[in-house]
Amino acid sequence: MNQEEATSFLQDIIQIKSVNPPGNETEVAQKLKTLFDKHGIETELVEYDENRTNLIAHLKGKEDGPVLGLTGHMDVVPTGEIEWQHDPFGAEEEDGKIYGRGACDMKSGLVACALAMVSLKEEGLPEKGEITLLATVGEEAGAVGSKQLTEKGYADALDALIIAEPTRNEIKIAHKGALWPQIIAYGKTAHGSMPEVGVNAIVHMNEITHAILGEKFELQYEEDELLGAPTYSIDVIKGGSNTNVVPDQCFINMDMRTVPSQDHSQIIQQLEQVIETVKTTYPDLHAEIRILNDQSPVKTSAEDSFVKLVQRVVNVDGSAELGGITAYSDGSQFIHAKNEFPIVVLGPGETSTAHQPDEYVEIDKYLDSINLYKAIATKFLA
Structure with missing residues (x-):
């Protein structure tokens, strides 16, 4: 999938009105499933409620190995009462940005995870281990999807997790x-x-x-x-x-x-x-x-080996700064899985535009994040 196709697919996902309440995430899940089916990536749908469906995708190597989790939520907040300059669900492209509700928080991160898996599949990777995508419902109102998936054991096999919330592709290892x-x-x-x-x-x-x-x-x-x-x-x-x-x-x-x-x-x-x-x-x-x-608040040690790996991917010399965010994420639920694993928040999007009128994502940051996820997965599963 080239850059033009990657941009177009993100626009298709932004145009889906998965506003929470009520959610209506099933259409997003089905769109992702169609993409994965086309590329021979195994998927599973887990229904939460009517028109609300979580999606799990598995990209498995030929040999057993560690499991890297990627996650993003499919719901978006309402558009609000203040008038937008761009159609909230038009996914309009202008000046190197895509505008729309969820463009930043966090459909760009979610789609980047999915396209990283598709690209790795096309390259015949990974050779061992597994990448598991957890696309959730209802993060914006209580993280109900990640709670359901955690209780059902879908996070128990993970050895590390990347949450693709907007951070401008900067590494965050803690959130409130x-x-x-x-x-x-x-x-x-x-x-x-x-x-x-x-x-x-x-x-x-x-x-x-x-x-x-x-x-x-x-x-x-x-x-x-x-x-x-x-x-x-x-x-x-x-x-x-x-x-x-x-x-x-x-x-x-x-x-x-x-x-x-x-x-x-x-x-x-x-x-x-x-x-x-x-x-x-x-x-x-x-x-x-x-x-x-x-x-729950979430925090991973700065000395964790997975954090160090992500730092080396972002900056070859491992000098990438680490930070925290004030909002919560689905990580608040996934930390209750049976196995303990490091969590890194890393995704495209300018956090200050999330939940705001004329929310946007910079296309370059979005495309960069696809390559970041690919590189992290390749190194972690090597």
């Missing part, structure tokens, strides 16, 4: 985790003219939020040299139904981005303690915590 607690306060309705006979859930939630943002809540952690400190913010608050009704429910959603030194269960216990503290002032307060998203 995500913990999204929802705190719900329950009250009792009453007529707005008689608030004393009700229990105002908004008032109680106000006290809880003040306690969280004040001195009663403090995250326990050791700052990470690549990821820095954890963060948290209260990003949603909703309560009440009518101006003349005392509200019987109010909730907040929090977004916490965690580092490897933290324990998510301990954070949840801290939030529960905050609620108990507020109860000493408001004994009729009733609140509970629900977890909307729980993704």
Whole structure:
């Protein structure tokens, strides 16, 4: 497949509206399957839900050997309310870039993985070992596809994994985790003219939020040299139904981005303690915590042999810098496989354009990533 064909195939994939919600990733999976079938690469489809299908592809050598995993997600976020200058699903090519939702995050990385496998197959490689592609559903909303595949054992045989999220082809060996607690306060309705006979859930939630943002809540952690400190913010608050009704429910959603030194269960216990503290002032307060998203932080040692190999591919002298990213990835689920393996995040795309209007990928970076994945696979499986 030449460069023009590689660019055209990426455009075809970007034009598929696999927006999450609802996802509709099956069409992407089928498009990839058709490509692999054409080149004699074994595939398997794993259904997650209606119109939502994961794809696994295996490129096997003639002899047994290590297994290199490649992974990317097929879903994209909504286009948003701000008007685009380019058709979000037109995959328009302009000034050396392809524009479209998912061009950066992360259909370019996913397609580059697939085309690297096709190219290696055409060259009669690998001679030993295996390359396994895990194309997932639902990464943008809880990494549900990678969770399903991990639970079904599809990552258990991996010896190393490359996640093709956008990094401008720079090497990242760590990313933050995500913990999204929802705190719900329950009250009792009453007529707005008689608030004393009700229990105002908004008032109680106000006290809880003040306690969280004040001195009663403090995250326990050791700052990470690549990821820095954890963060948290209260990003949603909703309560009440009518101006003349005392509200019987109010909730907040929090977004916490965690580092490897933290324990998510301990954070949840801290939030529960905050609620108990507020109860000493408001004994009729009733609140509970629900977890909307729980993704582990990921970190691979800079001294790992696979990391060193990737560094030598990116820079012959092995001097390529290592970094971390603040977002989570499907790696948050794949690290729960039975076998422990190094994870490197490496892919085309400018991270700052992800989820933005007029998202794009530079064609040169996209084509370079295909060659990077080929070179890494060749060296790792040699």
